[in-house]
Amino acid sequence: MKCKNPKLCSKKHEKWKKNQRQFIPIGEREHELFLKYLEKKTAKLTLGRHSDKRQYQRLISTNDVNDIIKNGWVIERNFFPNDQSVSLVILGYTRTYRPIHVVCIVLNDDHWFVKTVYSPVSKEYKWANGYQDRICFCKDKEEDE
Template sequence: MKCNNPKLCSKKHEKWKKNQRQFIPIGEREHELFLKYFEKDEATLILSRHTDKRQFERVVSTHDINDIIKHGWVIERNLNNKTVTLIILGYTRTYRPIHLVCKILDDKTWKVKTVYSPISKKYKWSKDFQKRICFCKEN
């Protein structure tokens, strides 16, 4: 697959970059706070049913998810209807890039909404998988 509308996506990418310059630092602070609690076993990471299904389909273990939470970094932060979601990029022990989409319920409780490898839709991401470059909707 490829981008269906490069001109439109280029404009959306510029807007995305501007927004993320503002929002990623906030997401990084939220991630750091969660990690403080997580490392002390005072935080809860909930895996949604959707995540369970995708883990199986995409061969991503719970250990991989925990490693990515601990060692990954925020590449996107979104706020929709007062709900904050972060996309965290990390690598498995076999150096496979993985994105976790996490919903922040509160400082100590996060829910992983889904997990995927950005390689599956390479055209949507920069070469380092850190920046969204295609915003086309899937059919």
């Protein structure tokens, strides 16, 4: 597959880059704080039904998810004003060097909800710079499910 609308996605990418320059440092601080709670063993990480289903379909273990949250880095932070929620996309690599994105909703400083997990390799055309920069914003059917 490839991008269905390169011109529009290029514009969206520029806006995305500008926003992420501002928001990724905030996400990094949120991630660091959550990791401190994990060290103290007071953090709560909830895996939802959707993420369980996607883990199974995409052969991503719960250990992989935990490792990526502990050792990965924030590549995207989004704020949704309608429900006042924040999501972080964390990139990390499994022990077999497979890149994985874990999408978390920050419920609280010490409580995160894993919304979904996926390998960006499955839609490589959407990513640049080692799967860190989103360059295609086209919607896929599967993403809406």
